Amino acid sequence: MDTTSSHREIPMKCDECGGENPVIHLTEVEDNETRTLHLCAECAEARGVHGTPVPENFLLAGVLAQIEGSGTKVNPGPGSEGSGSGRCDFCGLTIRGFKESGRLGCPHCWSTFEGQLRPLLHRVQGAVQHVGKVYLPPDPSASEREKRLEGLRRKLDRAVDLEDFERAAELRDQIRSIRKAAT
Template sequence: MLCRDCHKAQATVFLKAAINNKVTEMHLCAACALKRSERHAGEHEPAGLGPMGGFVKELLPSERRQLACGECGLKYAEFRESGRLGCPSCYRYFGTQLRELLARIHGSCSHAGRRYRDTLSGLSDRERAEKMAALRAALKVAVEREDFEAAARLRDEVRELENGR
């Protein structure tokens, strides 16, 4: 559906107001909704957005409020288009949005797969304790099943973690 005002852009703001028992619908693009809210600020007429103007401003993306990396200047909208971050600092600046995105895509935002041996030294204390508990439980199961090869491998992994490698 096209914007009621400019008849060019796709309508993304849909407002329905009941004034004096008369229902008025407005279908506007983001730019026209913002213009209309600024032009009719404080008015309570069907032509303007009246008290809804502030609400509409909060919903619309604003260049001033758009999140950007402080190091490379990449905007979050640009990342969403390209799928690539500009620098390592982008992970810090877009941390909240990236966690939400990963949770939506993968169902979780924490890594649960294998790691290279080099990265075991980079584990936090909590991750190290969780990994140690999981390995010991798997070791106990392997011994109970009399799978001594797997038990030996698991024992070695526990020792590596204990030694901090």
């Protein structure tokens, strides 16, 4: 299994000053808009943002090594004897391979190594279930408004074709009114 990346990494720059190697990666959520800022230490300090910088080459493998060294017990999961010899039947990844790379080989690895992964995920993320973003359903009135505008545009085109300019002006004003109300 090849774990090398096929894309060339582009050096990241600080979003504030343009300097090299930002050390703070801040995600701001405001009015359901998400924005990620990459800040160097100086710009982060100027914004009052403090935190433990995450190394550019951070891998889960480092966290695993810390857990192993701390005496934290990790329960072996199905397909594992707990000695690092468990193997995914689908891709062949071993728990030892996961600990070295910090990456699972395939979706089936979760089933194979679940016993080891659950406590680890709980410790690293504070939960074992990914919640993700919550998306708002589309506004039904917006699609109704678009249908109405489409109908008015067709009527406007027809009125212009028939040279009924008074009717065309009325339709144009209705379209403007609906657009203005939508903003």
